[in-house]
Amino acid sequence: MDLTGAAALVTGGGGLIGSHLAGHLQSAFGADVRVADDFSKGERGRIPDGVDVIEADLTDGAAAAEAVTADLDVVFHLAAYTDTNFDDDRRLFEENTEMTYNVLEAMDDAGVTNLAFTSSSTVYGEAPRPTPEDYAPLEPISIYGSSKLADEALISTYAKSYGFTAWVYRFANIVGPYQRGNVVPDFIQKLQADPGELEILGDGRQEKSYLHVTDCVDAMCHVVEHADRDLNTYNLGSRTTTSVTRIADIVSEEMDLDPEYSYTGGDRGWTGDVPKMRLSVEKLAALGWEPPASSDEAVRRATRDLLAELT
Secondary structure, X not given: OOOOXXXXXXXOOOOHHHHHHHHHHHHHHOOEEEEEEOOOOOOHHHOOOOOEEEEOOOOOHHHHHHHOOOOOOEEEEOOOOOOOOOXXXXXXXXXXXXXXXXXXHHHHHHOOOEEEEEOOHHHHOOOOOOEOOOOOOOOOOOHHHHHHHHHHHHHHHHHHHOOOEEEEEEEOEEEOOOOXXXXXXXXXXXXXXXXXXXXXXXXXXXXXXXXXXXXXXXXXXXXXXXXXXXXXXXXXXXXXXXXXXXXXXXHHHHOOOOOEEEEOOXXXXXXXXXXXXXXXXXXXXXXOOOOOOOHHHHHHHHHHHHXXXXX
């Protein structure tokens, strides 16, 4: 679909990706953007000027119906618990899937049939690398990954049986300004507290693909504008990976520090952590979008973004 001048709802628009997406839709497409967020994690201050804001808990069907109105052209559904190490598994699963179901029902009631959804590489579990979109079986190892796979199944049903057009993004690790609770800001804050030593979860050999948030939102919009099947599933990531120890090196370099590293041990940081991940982006490249930076470059750029905020 053409996003130029579109009326778009971004759920979870106070978060890292949602706030950047709202701004990108405005600046690049002249879109009329509305954000729905309960601000339990996101922040109002991140939302660009000129965006209509609805404070809404989307686990409430009535709140979803208030946010999703018939004048919308597309809904970007990002609202979710996104912490793979969240301490209440049942709440994460039930509320993530409830939000998605409520948004789908509200869209169906309002006659809005274009949905873009942020899924995750965690739906693949521990899969061969690089992992293509048609890899099967999907065997997530975290409750977060399970919730995203359940959401994908719901969206598939609406695309195949209720006349929806859906774009599903399976993200690599997205990094950038405003982010907290991720390895990059975690390392920065640890080194600010103790410049001489840095504790690293696991053995430091965990290796994943990182994509800067500004590149992520550009790719999201490119997929919506150029993929036209009823259900369009795309990996979004870079062609390279970065180890946790290499992230520690980059953060230390940018802070002009030379700390001693200590490791907690084991091949992963927590239960449900996928220690190695690299997505195939060949399908995305065939659609005309290439990752503009390496994984290391994305981490370095995010480190500079976050140092500007945190110092």
